[in-house]
Amino acid sequence: MPEHVFRWPEGHPLPALPQQRQTGSRSESVELTTQERAAFAELVRRLGDRL
Numbered sequence: 664m665p666e667h668v669f670r671w672p673e674g675h676p677l678p679a680l681p682q683q684r685q686t687g688s689r690s691e692s693v694e695l696t697t698q699e700r701a702a703f704a705e706l707v708r709r710l711g712d713r714l
Contacts, residue, residue: 676682695703 671677
């Protein structure tokens with residue numbers, strides 16, 4: 664890493680951001696169908712090809 668780039672220490676929360684949960688609650692998650700999972704995987708693949 665270039666010496667002009669500062670890396671925030673792992674395990675130390677950023678003071679300006681609220682603490683984040685590691686997983687969403689049940690109301691924040693949805694179950695995807697097989698077709699939806701396949702479509703999402705394709706979208707991620709296509710977006711990854713652009714990088």
